[in-house]
Amino acid sequence: xxxxVIHGPRDxxxxxxxxxxxxxxxxxxxxxxxxxxxGSDLWPYRGDDETTEPHTIGHECLGVVEEVGADVRDxxxxxxxxxxxxxxxxxxxxxxxxAHSACENLGMTRSGQAEYARVTQADGSLVKxxxxxDADLVxxxxxxxxxxxxxxxxxxxxxxxxxxxxVVVGDGAVGLxxxxxxxxxxxxxxxxxxxxxxxxELARRFGATHVVAERGKEGVxxxxxxxxxxxxxxxxxxxxxxxxxxxxxxxARPGATVGMVGVPHGVEAPLRVMFSxxxxxxxxxxxxxxxxxxxxxxxxxxxIDPGLVFDLTLPLDQVAEGYRAMxxxxxxxxxxxx
Amino acid sequence: xxxxVIHGPRDxxxxxxxxxxxxxxxxxxxxxxxxxxxGSDLWPYRGDDETTEPHTIGHECLGVVEEVGADVRDxxxxxxxxxxxxxxxxxxxxxxxxAHSACENLGMTRSGQAEYARVTQADGSLVKxxxxxDADLVxxxxxxxxxxxxxxxxxxxxxxxxxxxxVVVGDGAVGLxxxxxxxxxxxxxxxxxxxxxxxxELARRFGATHVVAERGKEGVxxxxxxxxxxxxxxxxxxxxxxxxxxxxxxxARPGATVGMVGVPHGVEAPLRVMFSxxxxxxxxxxxxxxxxxxxxxxxxxxxIDPGLVFDLTLPLDQVAEGYRAMxxxxxxxxxxxx
Numbered sequence: 229x230x231x232x233v234i235h236g237p238r239d240x241x242x243x244x245x246x247x248x249x250x251x252x253x254x255x256x257x258x259x260x261x262x263x264x265x266x267g268s269d270l271w272p273y274r275g276d277d278e279t280t281e282p283h284t285i286g287h288e289c290l291g292v293v294e295e296v297g298a299d300v301r302d303x304x305x306x307x308x309x310x311x312x313x314x315x316x317x318x319x320x321x322x323x324x325x326x327a328h329s330a331c332e333n334l335g336m337t338r339s340g341q342a343e344y345a346r347v348t349q350a351d352g353s354l355v356k357x358x359x360x361x362d363a364d365l366v367x368x369x370x371x372x373x374x375x376x377x378x379x380x381x382x383x384x385x386x387x388x389x390x391x392x393x394x395v396v397v398g399d400g401a402v403g404l405x406x407x408x409x410x411x412x413x414x415x416x417x418x419x420x421x422x423x424x425x426x427x428x429e430l431a432r433r434f435g436a437t438h439v440v441a442e443r444g445k446e447g448v449x450x451x452x453x454x455x456x457x458x459x460x461x462x463x464x465x466x467x468x469x470x471x472x473x474x475x476x477x478x479x480a481r482p483g484a485t486v487g488m489v490g491v492p493h494g495v496e497a498p499l500r501v502m503f504s505x506x507x508x509x510x511x512x513x514x515x516x517x518x519x520x521x522x523x524x525x526x527x528x529x530x531x532i533d534p535g536l537v538f539d540l541t542l543p544l545d546q547v548a549e550g551y552r553a554m555x556x557x558x559x560x561x562x563x564x565x566x
Numbered sequence: 567x568x569x570x571v572i573h574g575p576r577d578x579x580x581x582x583x584x585x586x587x588x589x590x591x592x593x594x595x596x597x598x599x600x601x602x603x604x605g606s607d608l609w610p611y612r613g614d615d616e617t618t619e620p621h622t623i624g625h626e627c628l629g630v631v632e633e634v635g636a637d638v639r640d641x642x643x644x645x646x647x648x649x650x651x652x653x654x655x656x657x658x659x660x661x662x663x664x665a666h667s668a669c670e671n672l673g674m675t676r677s678g679q680a681e682y683a684r685v686t687q688a689d690g691s692l693v694k695x696x697x698x699x700d701a702d703l704v705x706x707x708x709x710x711x712x713x714x715x716x717x718x719x720x721x722x723x724x725x726x727x728x729x730x731x732x733v734v735v736g737d738g739a740v741g742l743x744x745x746x747x748x749x750x751x752x753x754x755x756x757x758x759x760x761x762x763x764x765x766x767e768l769a770r771r772f773g774a775t776h777v778v779a780e781r782g783k784e785g786v787x788x789x790x791x792x793x794x795x796x797x798x799x800x801x802x803x804x805x806x807x808x809x810x811x812x813x814x815x816x817x818a819r820p821g822a823t824v825g826m827v828g829v830p831h832g833v834e835a836p837l838r839v840m841f842s843x844x845x846x847x848x849x850x851x852x853x854x855x856x857x858x859x860x861x862x863x864x865x866x867x868x869x870i871d872p873g874l875v876f877d878l879t880l881p882l883d884q885v886a887e888g889y890r891a892m893x894x895x896x897x898x899x900x901x902x903x904x
Contacts, residue, residue: 321796327821327844385846458659482660482668485848488841497835503826503850506665508723509835510823510846 231342232547235282237275238555240548245284248339248346253299256350258291258311262370263340264538265550265562266313267400268491273551276493286341287313288373290366293354294344302351308361309354310524311347312516313337313374318352328515340373341547341564355520357528367535367563368527371405375561376523376534377516378489379405379466383413384519385511386462386487390414393455396436397476398466399427401537401561402489404434406464408534411435412526419451419460421475427560430536443475451479460484465511470495480507487511538563569680570885573620575613576893578886583622586677586684591637594688596629596649600708601678602876603888603900604651605738606829611889614831624679625651626711628704631692632682640689646699647692648862649685650854651675651712656690666853678711679885679902693858695866705873705901706865709743713899714861714872715854716827717743717804721751722857723849724800724825728752731793734774735814736804737765739875739899740827742772744802746872749773750864757789757798759813765898768874781813789817798822803849808833818845825849876901 231245248257263286271277272285293307303309316323316331323331335348347353361369368376379402388394394410396403399422410418411434419438420431428439440450452458459481465472468490476486477498485508497509526532540559542550543566550562569583586595601624609615610623631645641647653673654666661669673686685691699707706714717740726732732748734741737760748756749772757776758769766777778788790797797819803810806828814824815836823846835847864870878897880888881904888900 321794322820325799325819325821327819330820330843385844456659461663481663481665483663483665485846492837492841495837497837497847499830499833499835502847503830505668506723506848506850506853508823508846508848509840510844510848512841512844515844 229343230545231284231339232286233282234272234279234285236279238273240273240551242545242547248344250295250297251346252348253297254349254351255297256293256300256303256347256354257295258289258309258345258347259294260289260340260343260345261291262366263289263544263564264370265341265554265564266374267402269551270555271491271493273555284339284342286339287337288370289337289340289345290370290373291345296350300350303354303356307356308359309356310369310372310520311337311345312353312377312520314513314516315347315349315353316517317349318517326515326518328517329513341544353517355524365527367538368533370563371534371537372520372523372527374514374516375401375537376405377519378402378514380409380519380523381511381514382406382464382466382487382489383409383462384487385485386464387485388413388415388462391416392461393417394462394464395419395421395451395460395479396464396466397421397472397479398490399424399431400466403464403466404430404537404560405534406466407431407436408434408532410462410464412532415462417455419454421447433536447475448478462487466490468492468495477501477507480505482506485510489514537561541565567681568883569622569677570624571620572610572617572623574617576611578611578889580883580885586682588633588635589684590686591635592687592689593635594631594638594641594685594692595633596627596647596683596685597632598627598678598681598683599629600704601627601882601902602708603679603892603902604712605740607889608893609829609831611893622677622680624677625675626708627675627678627683628708628711629683634688638688641692641694645694646697647694648707648710648858649675649683650691650715650858652851652854653685653687653691654855655687656855661690664853664856666855667851679882691855693862703865705876706871708901709872709875710858710861710865712852712854713739713875714743715857716740716852718747718857718861719849719852720744720802720804720825720827721747721800722825723823724802725823726751726753726800729754730799731755732800732802733757733759733789733798733817734802734804735759735810735817736828737762737769738804741802741804742768742875742898743872744804745769745774746772746870748800748802750870753800755793757792759785771874785813786816800825804828806830806833815839815845818843820844823848827852875899879903
């Protein structure tokens, strides 16, 4: 099949690789209908994560089941499915506790930006739609594979509650989905920290009541001014690097929780500050399957439209162009279709 | 007055110092009836925290109000009061959010192991009893100044819930109070990690359903065997050093929360593990005033007897002997009376 392969920093090629195949009886092969590029794909793209040898990349996709292993019962060839980037059995102790991303049988989509993807734990992971969805719903359904579920997890982990206040650090697609999640979960004040006009506009559309363009000390002061002198009840950390972590803890009120969903890169938790302010840190890799049924309903009822995070659509074979656009921040998030 | 003064590592003297006095109209001076030595007093005693110049030490006490500032309304000279180690106004935004230990007007008891102590924010901080309490209740009331409230905060921060499981790391007085708190909060399984027989016995008396004497890998294996192969729902970290932190995260199940109450010393949060297992970290310095009315009721109704953590009582002027006993772990916690 043709697939996106990363060879090293800024070296993305769409090229021929072996077809994925059923390896375990719980596997399925999905023919990819739509995929996209994740902010976390930029870590290896920028060389912040090392690529020791060329490998397929891309972990977000939607598609049609092509083939299933002998033990798969709940999905059949021909089913249109949403593929959580993190595969899980949905039955183990971790899954029963809502920590599907630490499933005892955890798997990952390894060739989402390709013609076919292997899904381990097909029954536990895949969620079917009722036939092929309306074309206008596809972008929003696509976000349920990772980014919208991840933004939702940031909000849940940060303890967003009805009538409370939320501050979102990071205006990438995850941060914007975090704004949407905080708003849907009933936060009365939702502050998006963003310096980029198109992203600010989308944040407002997703329910941000305020936008703060300043960063650092000025950003903290601006947030506190909006919140009557204190920090946020819930802070969504949607980046994962040092400056974002620092910003997040500085805009948290005493007793607040920072919900983290950006893979930590070169970061330390400020334990002394956390201790003296009683600010907690929760979250991690999103348990996508946990939120998927609820989020699917919200999309199908057209209550939320997270697909608006896609501001560039490219044919799959132009995937390298998509990486370039996201790296240069000329696109928020890139949708890929055959 | 006579007070306990630390001059440097292992140099504790009971000597004459200036009397504390009303400095602000919100202050009160308390004549100390009972005090005690805290595990955190051992940090400077052992030289782990530097003592740059001699100063009074001790932050836990009970006593009788001697004098109040002009703005104090709710306590009067003659009232018997419990003194939270962290003084707060009980009205600011942090206090209203339950984070009294990050009060905008935070103060600290500085001469608890002395004849008199100054309490800033007297109205917000002090909780009166109905006259001088029965002598047998005094040790338990003494624990409400810090250690019992701190153990309670560990349990609350770790998210202990009815029917859940809890693991307590640390068998000092705080850890033992954490066991009592987890049990009172309804955890069905409470595992105390302790190697010392008298502390194990007290843990059981406080509601531990299991005791694990092993540490490190063996300790993790023993905890998981009790809990059906997984870690605890709630983990109480009651020490604050590196080995305890590591132990705490290793006995936490995916999706669990570690509640920390030991001042972090030379510790880093294991962010990558937290991220991949979705294990949160919460807690910090205990908001004593928040829990005090409830804990007072439990003591007065004789439902809990946290005063059992005191296994050595000394006259105040033998305070240096008390430090030595706690440092050498021949005593769990030392009560000091005139």
